[in-house]
Amino acid sequence: MSKKHRGRFKGDPVTYQLPSPAGGVQLETFVPWTLVKRGLKKQVITPLDAPQEFLSEATREREARAAAQDTALMRALGLAHHWQRLLDEQRAASVAEIAAAEGMDVTQVRRVMRLTLLAPEVVERLVGSPDVVLEKVMRRPWPNGWGDQMRVLAPPA
Numbered sequence: 001m002s003k004k005h006r007g008r009f010k011g012d013p014v015t016y017q018l019p020s021p022a023g024g025v026q027l028e029t030f031v032p033w034t035l036v037k038r039g040l041k042k043q044v045i046t047p048l049d050a051p052q053e054f055l056s057e058a059t060r061e062r063e064a065r066a067a068a069q070d071t072a073l074m075r076a077l078g079l080a081h082h083w084q085r086l087l088d089e090q091r092a093a094s095v096a097e098i099a100a101a102e103g104m105d106v107t108q109v110r111r112v113m114r115l116t117l118l119a120p121e122v123v124e125r126l127v128g129s130p131d132v133v134l135e136k137v138m139r140r141p142w143p144n145g146w147g148d149q150m151r152v153l154a155p156p157a
Helices: 053-068 072-088 095-102 106-117 120-128 134-139 146-153
Strands: 014-017 026-029 034-038 041-045
Touching: 072 095, 072 106, 072 120, 072 134, 095 106, 106 134, 120 146
Parallel strands: none
Antiparallel strands: 014 026, 034 041
């Protein structure tokens, strides 16, 4: 096994030698783990005596990473506001020009750009809801007034 692959599969200590200007200090890092292949996936196995806070910390980190991932609605909102800024700053002449540059249909670009007309409260509620489908939001006939949009979104009493 070459030097650059050392510590990759068995969790062997990896030693790094700092260059002389840094004092020639030798640092050693050891993380006890083993990488096990399970089919196409790889899984890191820690020894049984490893502190359990590593497990809970990894779980919290995984949940935070999953929550931080952008949904399709978030990406569409960002794209719609970006395109609107291009039009406002006159860096694009029309929606047709944006559609040609993006390689999309003009109708689809217009549908996405309608998201910029939604009330901030509506956007917050849509983004906070995990079961929102982007296509349904884009195809829905939203009223022009922000108050009317909130009434449409409010649950029936």
